[in-house]
Amino acid sequence: MTQSRRTVLEAENLAKHFGKTAAVNDVSLSTKEGEILAILGPNGAGKTTLTELLTGLRQPDKGTVRVLGDPPSSMRARNRIGLTPQNVALPKTLKVKELLPYVAAHFDTPLPVDLAKSWFLLDGLMDRNAGDLSGGQMRRVALAAAFMGQPKLAFLDEPTTGLDIQAKRALWKSIRAAAHRNVQITLTTHDLDEVQELADRVIVINRGRILLEDSPDRVRRRLGHRRLSFRSAPVNGDAPFPGAVQEAGRWVVDVADGDQAVRDLVRSGVAFEDLELAPASLEDAILAELERSEQADKGTVS
Amino acid sequence: MILLHFRFILLQLFRIPAFLVPTVLFPTMLYLFFGGPNGGDLIDAQFPLGSFCVFAVMGVAFYQFGVGIADDRGSPWESFMRVLPVTLFQRFTARIMAAGVIAGLAILCLGIAGWSYGVTFSFGTWFGVGLALLAGTIPFCLFGVALGYLAPQKAAVPIANLIYLPLSFLGSVWSHPDSLPEGVAAFSPYLPSRMFAELVWAAIDGRFNLPQLGWLALYAVAAFGLCVWAYRRHESRAYT
Numbered sequence: 174m175t176q177s178r179r180t181v182l183e184a185e186n187l188a189k190h191f192g193k194t195a196a197v198n199d200v201s202l203s204t205k206e207g208e209i210l211a212i213l214g215p216n217g218a219g220k221t222t223l224t225e226l227l228t229g230l231r232q233p234d235k236g237t238v239r240v241l242g243d244p245p246s247s248m249r250a251r252n253r254i255g256l257t258p259q260n261v262a263l264p265k266t267l268k269v270k271e272l273l274p275y276v277a278a279h280f281d282t283p284l285p286v287d288l289a290k291s292w293f294l295l296d297g298l299m300d301r302n303a304g305d306l307s308g309g310q311m312r313r314v315a316l317a318a319a320f321m322g323q324p325k326l327a328f329l330d331e332p333t334t335g336l337d338i339q340a341k342r343a344l345w346k347s348i349r350a351a352a353h354r355n356v357q358i359t360l361t362t363h364d365l366d367e368v369q370e371l372a373d374r375v376i377v378i379n380r381g382r383i384l385l386e387d388s389p390d391r392v393r394r395r396l397g398h399r400r401l402s403f404r405s406a407p408v409n410g411d412a413p414f415p416g417a418v419q420e421a422g423r424w425v426v427d428v429a430d431g432d433q434a435v436r437d438l439v440r441s442g443v444a445f446e447d448l449e450l451a452p453a454s455l456e457d458a459i460l461a462e463l464e465r466s467e468q469a470d471k472g473t474v475s
Numbered sequence: 476m477i478l479l480h481f482r483f484i485l486l487q488l489f490r491i492p493a494f495l496v497p498t499v500l501f502p503t504m505l506y507l508f509f510g511g512p513n514g515g516d517l518i519d520a521q522f523p524l525g526s527f528c529v530f531a532v533m534g535v536a537f538y539q540f541g542v543g544i545a546d547d548r549g550s551p552w553e554s555f556m557r558v559l560p561v562t563l564f565q566r567f568t569a570r571i572m573a574a575g576v577i578a579g580l581a582i583l584c585l586g587i588a589g590w591s592y593g594v595t596f597s598f599g600t601w602f603g604v605g606l607a608l609l610a611g612t613i614p615f616c617l618f619g620v621a622l623g624y625l626a627p628q629k630a631a632v633p634i635a636n637l638i639y640l641p642l643s644f645l646g647s648v649w650s651h652p653d654s655l656p657e658g659v660a661a662f663s664p665y666l667p668s669r670m671f672a673e674l675v676w677a678a679i680d681g682r683f684n685l686p687q688l689g690w691l692a693l694y695a696v697a698a699f700g701l702c703v704w705a706y707r708r709h710e711s712r713a714y715t
Contacts, residue, residue, distance in 0.1 A: 228558050232715050251560040260551035266490035267483070278479050279559045318555065 178205040179241075181253075181326050181357045187226055187236035189381075196222040197233070198381035206325065206355045209348070211362060211372035211389070219381035220361040221259055224328050227359065228256055241325060252281060255324035257332050259361075261315040265304025269295060269314055272303055273321055280322030292347040293317035294340060308335045316344060326357040333367060345370050365452075368392070399431030399452060401438070403445040413443040423447075476561055480569030485576060498538050498577055502531035503584040509649060511592040521596065522651075524589040525604055525675040530648045531581035532608050533668065536615035537622065537635040539574040544623025545631035548709065557714075574616070582608070596679070603678035611671035614691055617698035624705035642668045667694045 182204040189197040196219045204210050214220045225231040227238055229245030240250035263272060270286070277283035290296060293313050298306065303314060312335060319327050332348070333341045348371055352358055362368060368375055368389050375392040377385040385392060402425045405413045412418070414437075417426040424445075428434040431450045438445060488494055510523035547553050556566070589595065596604060618638075626634045646668025647655055655663055663669050670687045677684035 225554075230554055230557060230714060248560050248562075251558060254558055256555055256558045258551050258554045262551040264483075264487055264552060266487045271483075271486070275479070275483055276559070279476070279561055315555075322560075 178207055178355075180204070181206050181241055182227065182359070183237075183239045184227060185237050187223070187233045187238065189222055189226060189231065189233050195381045197226060200236075200378070200381070200383055202376065202383070202386075204326070204357045204359065206357050207352050208374065209352050209358045209360065209372050211360045211368045211375045212378060213362065213365075213368060213375055213392070214378040214384075218379045220378060221330060222381070223378065224330055224359070224361055228254060228328050252322065253325040255319035255322060255327035255356075257312075257315045257319040257327075257329045259330035261308075261311050263303035263306070263311055263314060263318075265302065267303050268300055269303060269306075270299040272314065273317060276318045277321040282323050284321050284323050289317040289321060292320070292350070294343055309337070309340060312336060313340070313344065316347075320351060320356075324356060326359065327351065328359045328361075330361045331363065332360065333362075333364070341367070398427045398429055399434070399450050401426050401428055401431060401434050401448070401450050403438070403448040405443055405445040408443060413445065414438055414441070476565045477568050477572070480561070480566055481572045484569055484573040488573065488577065494538065494542075495577075498534055499531075499581045499584060502527050502534060502581055503588045505530070505649065506585055506588050507591075511588065511594070520589075520592065520594040521600075521679050522676055524585060524594050524596075525679045526648045526672050527585055528582050528604060528608060529611065529668070529672045529675050530643050531585060532578050532612045533615050533639060533643065533648075533671070535574050535578040535581060536612055536619045537639045538619075539570065539577060540616050540619030541622035541626065541635045542631045543570065544620060545626045545628050548624070548713070549628030571616070578608075578612070600679060600681070603681065604675055607674045607678040610688060611674045611691055614667055614695040614698045615671070617695060617702045621698060621701040621705040624702070624709040642666060645669075646672055648672050667691060670694070 180203050182202075184203070185201050187197050187200045188195065198219075200223060202210075212220050212223065222231065226233050227245060229238070229240075229247075229250065238245050241253060243250040245251075245254065267275070273286050273289055277286065290299060293316050295313060295317060298310055298314065303311065306314065312332065316329065316332055319329065329348070333344055336344065345367070348358060348360075358371075360367070360371065372389045375385075375387060375389050376383055377392060385395065387395075401414070401417075402420075402423045404423055407413060413424060414426055414434075417424040419425070426434070435448070435450060438448075506524065506527040510527050511520075547556075586596075586601075619635075622631065622635060622638070643649055645655075645659055645663055646666045647663050648668055648671075652660065652663065652669075664673075667690075670690050674684050674687045674691065677687070
């Protein structure tokens with residue numbers, strides 16, 4: 174039997190402008206308990222502003238947000254929200270073992286500190302001043318702080334940035350475990366691996382608009398472009414591969430299917446050397462997606 | 476919730492010697508160098524002690540509210556705090572209570588320093604001085620809050636010093652009004668710091684200085700207006 178899950182977050186037609194710039198433009202979304210939603214986008218796409226609107230930190234120019242039926246800035250909603258801001262700065266003079274109970278004391282049903290310690294790998298950090306922690310350690314404490322109130326929904330803005338892969342994987346496990354306890358998690362990230370590992374659903378935004386909404390696999394296929402680069406002489410004065418441009422003495426092209434592109438290059442008979450195939454940056458992939466969607470729009474219109 | 480925040484504000488302040496030492500001990504140090512030795516007989520010597528109490532309380536108002544709020548505003552931790560289920564009123568009340576403790580400590584140090592010069596107040600005088608300090612500090616706390624919402628984080632300390640120290644000198648808080656330069660003496664009585672000092676001097680004299688209290692109330696109204704404007708300006712820039 175499929176258990177129906179409650180809607181925890183509902184946003185309708187959200188818009189936020191800063192001067193003439195639309196940071197968030199007509200965004201609607203809803204999430205269910207236990208769901209992990211990833212918001213992806215290049216820098217300046219509007220991810221942080223959207224998170225601020227959803228958590229009640231900012232008021233929208235237009236549209237509404239409801240957290241389990243309440244406005245996000247209400248006390249009832251704030252009792253149910255956990256947040257890890259993008260820039261983590263903890264009170265420097267508090268020890269971690271003081272900070273977590275302090276945060277916990279704000280909530281009706283706080284998470285026991287010992288559990289937070291084991292879930293977020295805080296062994297050895299509890300007696301240290303927050304100001305003496307490294308960036309990665311601080312992020313782990315901030316992540317623990319977001320879950321101290323046993324929230325119904327948690328907003329994690331780039332939660333594992335700056336962590337080594339081992340710590341990342343351990344924290345991904347903790348985030349997944351929270352989702353299994355029915356916490357709805359909204360992640361904003363640049364990290365496609367993180368999305369692949371955690372998210373049930375992905376929203377890609379650019380210039381404040383939702384560009385794409387799909388499962389992580391499909392988004393990865395659409396955005397997981399590869400960057401092919403090699404050295405070669407031009408062929409009859411033209412690029413030796415369709416779409417390739419010269420960057421620092423190399424021919425560079427972003428392709429959707431890297432294996433196929435290499436096969437095509439070999440088949441073309443071009444004398445190349447020092448070939449590299451690497452993941453394209455997310456920004457490039459999104460810009461490519463944006464261009465494609467704009468062209469598709471124009472095609473539809475014309 | 477208020478007590479929780481009160482406890483944690485104090486815990487943090489007591490671990491920052493760079494805040495605590497100047498705020499609590501600086502007025503006592505100045506009193507030991509300049510106030511105590513120039514006091515004269517016991518009755519005359521009570522007035523500098525009262526003046527330096529004014530200086531201490533003004534310092535707490537400017538640093539605890541001005542610098543403290545500017546610091547909080549500039550920190551990303553503030554975003555986290557604003558999502559916690561705690562109201563601005565609760566946090567602000569806790570801040571006022573913490574300021575009261577710091578001011579109390581500063582006055583205790585001054586009392587001990589005065590005692591070392593043989594300058595003491597009766598219990599009744601301390602009570603009157605305490606009330607005068609409490610009433611007189613309100614406009615300065617409000618100016619402090621306005622400063623906290625207007626000044627950038629890194630500029631808050633120098634700006635607080637630029638206001639607080641000249642205001643103390645010009646208001647005759649460090650010296651007898653007769654020793655002020657002629658030009659300064661002309662406008663000194665109109666400054667809030669001078670009015671605050673006169674309120675405390677009257678309390679030492681066993682009097683209640685209603686006109687000065689009235690003027691300070693007007694300053695408080697002006698400071699409150701500035702405060703509301705600064706707060707709204709900050710909120711609209713940072714959070715709307």
